Every structure is written in structure tokens, then in C-alpha cells.
Amino acid sequence: MQKNDITEMVISSLRQILSEQDPEFLTDGLNESTRLFGRGSLLDSLAMVSLIVDIEQRLKEKLNIHITIADERAMSMERSPFRTVESLADYIQLLVEEKSKDV
Amino acid sequence: MSERRVILITGTRKGIGRYLAEYYAGQGFMVEGCSRNPSDQQSQNYSHHLADVTDEAQVIEMFSEIQKKHGRLDIAINNAGLASLNHFLLTPVSTVDAIFSVNFRATFLVCRESAKLMKKHNFGRIINITTVAVPMLLAGEAIYASSKSAVETLTKIIARELIQFGITCNAVGPAPVDTDLIKGVPKEKIDQLLKGLPVQKMANFQDITNVIDFFIKPESQNITAQVIYLGGVS
Structure with missing residues (x-):
């Protein structure tokens, strides 16, 4: 799976979660640098949980790959992978590549 | 919500699980059951x-099949369980x-995967099974009762985390029921246990579905994070 595809998946999922949070929210401006967590982010902690679960389910449904995104490594990284769309997409790509090697 | 609710019950080959599967199928629910061995339920x-519900990959695969078939899950009953009666000093690790x-x-795995499916429709009912051995602190049941204490704590905490998604999580703790789970327990031990209960009789399957029917x-x-015991203990 290419980085672009993963980024698109993250943005699509983010769009869905934000729409559920606020149907009036305009999601056109979402891109790689959109902040997910921390100061200036769009998501509260509960929405962040929903985003991660939704992405995991999309990967399972589309690629039949099961990964746990919020694993111990992600939680202990000096620079959190949950900062932006791009950092999350990078981390998911790493997990997907590792999973593919296992199979 | 559609008329036909989808219910997952673990450990349906025999005992309480089998009864629950037959009861809810008879009520018109779409019942998804599981066990390590084939079932002859028709x-x-x-x-x-x-x-094998202790195996993460197998649990995830089962939920994937439920998702493909129904696109939803309304109720999950974590019935599969193991009991052991032994003196603490003689218990192998x-x-x-x-x-x-x-x-x-x-129970953790099935709760987690159930909640992921349930949250899609902002509705869910998770029922875990505990035992009167927890509040009764029965000698000889240290490991079994401790494992069910863990289930009770899990139930109460995830109830708080899942209610935002419209999912309730509760537990029912039966008094002894005549199933394979207690077939190795001497009759004197069961009689002694029953004497410690305000309602001094074995529970039956209907006592259990009565509580589950209320939860679901x-x-x-508005009923979540609750543990209801049968037999009058609290």
C-alpha cells in the first residue's frame, strides 16, 4: 500500500469522524499537515479513539490486515505518531510493511 | 434499529451457552455462537x-465474518468460562x-472487538458472566473467583468508556447451575455453598436469561456497570 493511499485513508476517516462530531464542520481543508492531537488539533481524545478504530477497521476490511495502531511502541515514541495526518500515515505504513513481511 | 437483532454468544456448544443460543434463536434473534469444537445446533x-476465544487472530476473524454477514452486532454475551476448585497451596500455575x-x-478480546462493531450503530449491549463465588469468597475457588473479579472490574470500567458510544456493559453472577462446569465439585461442597445463600437453591437457565433480558x-x-447476582448475595 502506497503512502498516498494511506494518507487518503486517514483523511477520509478523519473527515467521517469530524462530520459525526459536528455535521456543519467544513472538511475541505484537511491535508497532510492537519494536526490531529495536541495544541490546535481538531480532535478530542474520544474522537481520536474513534479515528484509530475506524482506520484499523478500514485496513481489515480493504486489505485484510489487522494492525494495532496505538501499540506500546507508538505510545513511547519521543515524537508521537499521532501529531498530524502525515505522521500517522507514516506510522501506519511502517506497521503495514512490517505486517506484510510477517505473512 | 432493525427488528432482527444480532447476538454473539461465546461457548455455545453446551451448558448455559447452548441454552442461551437456543433461547435467543427461538426469540427471533440472529445468533452467532462459537466454541472450539463443532456444534450440532440446528x-x-x-x-x-x-x-478459540483466547486467540486474538481467531476472535478477529470471527468478528470479520459477523461484520461481512450482518454489518452489525447488537449484543455480546461472554459466556465461555472455565472453573477450578483446589486448595490454594495445591494449585499449579x-x-x-x-x-x-x-x-x-x-472476555477482554470479545468485549473489545464487539464494541468496535457496536459503535458503528451507536448501540450495544455487552453481558459478562461472573459468579457468586466473588462476593462469597469461597475457599477453594481463589483462582476462579479472582478471574471473575477481574471480569467484574473490566465490566465496570469499560462501561464508563463505552457509554459514549451507546454501549452498555453489565454482568450477571449466577448461583451454581447444574452444568459441566461444576460436575467435578462434590455434592457436599455445593450443599455447603447453597447454605451460605439467602436463596438456598441452585439457579436454573431461566434465572439467567431473566437478568440478561433486562440488560439487553x-x-x-441507563443500566450500565452493574453486576447482578442470583441467590440473594451482594
């Missing part, structure tokens, strides 16, 4: 999955691993 409302694996680890009612949205 009902057009019942489907069986061969799955392998028993601890086996009991906690089925009673706690499997759509009107029970």
Missing part, C-alpha cells in the same frame, strides 16, 4: 463459528494461566 437463526486465559483474556432491553440504556 436452527435457521443460528450460525456456529469454530473459534498452569491452572492460573488456563483460567485467566478463558475467563479474562477471552433497548429501554435499559
Whole structure:
């Protein structure tokens, strides 16, 4: 799976979660640098949980790959992978590549 | 919500699980059951999955099949369980691993995957099974009761985390029921246990479905993080 595809998946999922949070929210401006967590982010902690679960389910449904995104490594990284769309997409790509090697 | 609710019950090959599967299939629910061995249950409302619920990959695969078939899950009953009666000093650590694996680890896995499916429709009912051995602090049941204490704590905490998604999580703790789970327990021990209960009789399957029926009612949205014991203990 290419980085672009993963980024698109993250943005699509983010769009869905934000729409559920606020149907009036305009999601056109979402891109790689959109902040997910921390100061200036769009998501509260509960929405962040929903985003991660939704992405995991999309990967399972589309690629039949099961990964746990919020694993111990992600939680202990000096620079959190949950900062932006791009950092999350990078981390998911790493997990997907590792999973593919296992199979 | 559609008329035909989808219910997952673990450990449906025999005992309480089998009764629950037959009862809810008879009520018109779409029942998804599972066990490590094949089931001979015949009902057009019942489907069986061969799955070891302590195995994460097998649990995820089962939920993937439920998602593909129904696109939803309304109710999950974590019935699969193991019991052990032994003096603490004589208990092998392998028993601890086996009991906690089925009673706690499997419940955790099924709760987690159920909630992921349930949250899509902002509705869900999770029912876990505990035991009167927890409040009665029965000698000889240290490991079994401890594993069910863990299930009770899990139930109460995830109830708080899942209510935002419209999912309630409760537990029912039966008094002894005449199933394979207690077939190795001497009659004197059961009689002694029953004497410690305000209601001094064995529970039956209907006592259990009575409580579960209450938990799963759509009107029970405000009932969560609760443990109901049979037999009068609290």
C-alpha cells in the first residue's frame, strides 16, 4: 500500500469522524499537515479513539490486515505518531510493511 | 434499529451457552455462537463459528465474518468460562494461566472487538458472566473467583468508556447451575455453598436469561456497570 493511499485513508476517516462530531464542520481543508492531537488539533481524545478504530477497521476490511495502531511502541515514541495526518500515515505504513513481511 | 437483532454468544456448544443460543434463536434473534469444537445446533437463526476465544487472530476473524454477514452486532454475551476448585497451596500455575486465559483474556478480546462493531450503530449491549463465588469468597475457588473479579472490574470500567458510544456493559453472577462446569465439585461442597445463600437453591437457565433480558432491553440504556447476582448475595 502506497503512502498516498494511506494518507487518503486517514483523511477520509478523519473527515467521517469530524462530520459525526459536528455535521456543519467544513472538511475541505484537511491535508497532510492537519494536526490531529495536541495544541490546535481538531480532535478530542474520544474522537481520536474513534479515528484509530475506524482506520484499523478500514485496513481489515480493504486489505485484510489487522494492525494495532496505538501499540506500546507508538505510545513511547519521543515524537508521537499521532501529531498530524502525515505522521500517522507514516506510522501506519511502517506497521503495514512490517505486517506484510510477517505473512 | 432493525427488528432482527444480532447476538454473539461465546461457548455455545453446551451448558448455559447452548441454552442461551437456543433461547435467543427461538426469540427471533440472529445468533452467532462459537466454541472450539463443532456444534450440532440446528436452527435457521443460528450460525456456529469454530473459534478459540483466547486467540486474538481467531476472535478477529470471527468478528470479520459477523461484520461481512450482518454489518452489525447488537449484543455480546461472554459466556465461555472455565472453573477450578483446589486448595490454594495445591494449585499449579498452569491452572492460573488456563483460567485467566478463558475467563479474562477471552472476555477482554470479545468485549473489545464487539464494541468496535457496536459503535458503528451507536448501540450495544455487552453481558459478562461472573459468579457468586466473588462476593462469597469461597475457599477453594481463589483462582476462579479472582478471574471473575477481574471480569467484574473490566465490566465496570469499560462501561464508563463505552457509554459514549451507546454501549452498555453489565454482568450477571449466577448461583451454581447444574452444568459441566461444576460436575467435578462434590455434592457436599455445593450443599455447603447453597447454605451460605439467602436463596438456598441452585439457579436454573431461566434465572439467567431473566437478568440478561433486562440488560439487553433497548429501554435499559441507563443500566450500565452493574453486576447482578442470583441467590440473594451482594
